[in-house]
Amino acid sequence: MTSRINLIGGTLALLFGTNAFAQGSLDAAFTATGESCEQVTWSDQALERYPNIASACQEVMERDGEYYVRFEGEVRRVTDRGGRVTIAFEEGDTLTLTPPENLTLSIDGRERAPRDLQPGDELTFYVPQDQLAATFFAGQPETAEPQEVPISPTTDTTDDVLAQADDAESEQPRLPRTAGLLPFAGVGGLALLSLGGLLTLWRRLRPTIRR
Numbered sequence: 001m002t003s004r005i006n007l008i009g010g011t012l013a014l015l016f017g018t019n020a021f022a023q024g025s026l027d028a029a030f031t032a033t034g035e036s037c038e039q040v041t042w043s044d045q046a047l048e049r050y051p052n053i054a055s056a057c058q059e060v061m062e063r064d065g066e067y068y069v070r071f072e073g074e075v076r077r078v079t080d081r082g083g084r085v086t087i088a089f090e091e092g093d094t095l096t097l098t099p100p101e102n103l104t105l106s107i108d109g110r111e112r113a114p115r116d117l118q119p120g121d122e123l124t125f126y127v128p129q130d131q132l133a134a135t136f137f138a139g140q141p142e143t144a145e146p147q148e149v150p151i152s153p154t155t156d157t158t159d160d161v162l163a164q165a166d167d168a169e170s171e172q173p174r175l176p177r178t179a180g181l182l183p184f185a186g187v188g189g190l191a192l193l194s195l196g197g198l199l200t201l202w203r204r205l206r207p208t209i210r211r
Contacts, residue, residue, distance in 0.1 A: 028130055029043060029130070029131055029132040030042045030069065031129065032067040032069075034060070040054070046132055056073075056093060063142060066130065067128075067129045069126060069127045071127065072089075073125075074089075074121070075122075076088045078117050081115045083101075083114070085097040085099060094154040095151045097150070097151055098150050099149045100149070101115075105117070105123065107123070111138075128146075134151050135149070
């Protein structure tokens with residue numbers, strides 16, 4: 001079991017490390033000439049990783065001279081206690097967020113942590129023009145402080161490894177529950193009865209031994 005978990009951990013590290021390297025190699029995510037999805041031109045790297053990203057655009061926002069594209073997606077999977085969140089778009093592209101523990105998300109007007117997300121939840125986030133990352137705003141996007149979260153494409157291999165990790169955790173053996181002190185009380189009672197019987201027998205045999 002330990003070897004299996006170590007193998008899974010090593011494979012995860014390799015996959016995530018490769019994604020992080022690819023993420024760092026990206027420069028601008030897109031260029032825009034106005035506040036409409038038709039005025040956005042995505043970079044070749046972005047289109048290679050997310051072929052349907054253009055059709056998933058909901059709107060374009062300009063803030064402090066920088067453009068942001070708004071996206072909406074459905075949560076499909078939450079693993080690593082919220083450390084990895086898989087999101088799917090209606091157009092078919094799937095990406096994985098790696099949010100920090102202190103990230104605050106707004107779902108249906110309520111603030112929630114990544115670990116509290118459930119499959120089926122709808123997430124709204126923005127992608128800035130200078131990098132391919134998910135940006136969340138704790139408040140109104142026009143004024144709130146942006147919180148950037150790394151993203152990476154979700155592959156079948158990644159899903160399989162995560163599923164194996166979940167299965168390995170769920171298959172850990174659990175110790176059976178006992179009935180508390182009741183078994184020990186029963187053993188103690190038998191021991192006392194045996195001792196009493198031995199003492200009675202010894203008393204009866206003592207006069208015979210003296211003779």
